[in-house]
Amino acid sequence: MSMSFYTADSLKAELHERGWRLTPQREIILDIFQNLAAGKHLSAEELCELLHKEGHDISLSTIYRTVKLMARMGILRELELAEDHKHYEINQPHHHHHHLICVRCNQTIEFKNDSVLKIGDKTSKKEGYHLLDCQLTIHAVCPACQRSILPV
Amino acid sequence: MSMSFYTADSLKAELHERGWRLTPQREIILDIFQNLAAGKHLSAEELCELLHKEGHDISLSTIYRTVKLMARMGILRELELAEDHKHYEINQPHHHHHHLICVRCNQTIEFKNDSVLKIGDKTSKKEGYHLLDCQLTIHAVCPACQRSILPV
C-alpha cells in the first residue's frame, strides 16, 4: 500500500519514473491537501476557491486533471459522498477513515476501523492487485430523519 | 438491517405506510432486479434497454426516480463503480458483496466478506443510524495494468 508521506521530491521522483513532470501547479495542490485538517475533504470547485484565496490561479481544467492523476497514483482518495460531485482528501494511514452517510439529509459521520484496511490488504493481495485505497461506505438513516415524517 | 426479500405485496405495504403507491412500473422494476443473476448490476440506461427488450416501455424519468427511491428504501444498493454513472443491484444478504476496482482499466472483481457487514451494523447502531447498506470499495491496480507501461 502506498499511503506514505509525499514530499515535492518524492512526487517528482514518482512522476519522472513514468516520464511525467513536476509542475508548480501539482506541487501547490499536493501542499494544499497535506496541510488540510484531518477529516476535511475538498471538491474540485472548493479546491479552486481555496487556491484562489491563497493567491494561486490554477485553472479548473488543471485541477480536475491533477486530482484524478493523484487519485490514480494513490496520493489522494476519491470519495463519493452524498452530494453530486466527488471529494478528495490525502491518502495517509493516520488520516484513514470511513463514512456513514444519511441517505435522506446527507449528514456524514467519519469513523475509523482498523480491520477495514486489513481486509482491503488481504483481498487485493489475494487477487494480485496493488492496493491504492479502500473505503467502507455505510448508507443509513440518521436518528433525526428516522423521527421525521418527511418524504423518502 | 432491511435486506429482506421483497414481494409486490411487501413493497406495496411499505409504500402505503408512507402514503405512496404501488404502480405497475415499480412492480416491474423490482421484478427485474430480483431476477437478475447474482453479481449483475444495471445502470439506469441498461435497465431502460432491458425493460424495452421485455416489452415494458417505462420512461427514463420514471426509471431514475424509481431506482433512487428504492435505494433510499434499502431495496436496492447504489454502486459507484469505475464508470461515470451509477449502478444498481438488489440488496439482499445472499447477494451481499463488495468491489475491487482497477483504477486504470476499470476491471472489477466482486468478493464476499462477512465481517464488513458486521462492522457496518456495529457502527450504525452505535450512532443510532438505521442501516440500509454498506459497501467496501477497494481501488487498486490489477496485475495486467501493473505490467503495462501505458500512462496513468
Add this chain to the structure above:
DNA sequence: ATTTAAAAGAGAGTTATTCTCAATAAGCTT
C-alpha cells in the same frame, strides 16, 4: 362511481466533468 393527490411521461434544463487545441514550460541534450 367520485375524488384526490401521487406518479408517469416528455422534454427542457442543469451541472459536474471531459475534451480540444493553441500556447507554455519542464527538464533532457548538447
Add this chain to the structure above:
DNA sequence: AAGCTTATTGAGAATAACTCTCTTTTAAAT
C-alpha cells in the same frame, strides 16, 4: 546556457448523467 522535445496548462466548448417542470394519467381511499 541555449535549444529542443513533448508533457502540461488554460480557456472554453462539448458531453452526458441526472434532475426539474408541467401536463396527463391513475392508484386507491371514500
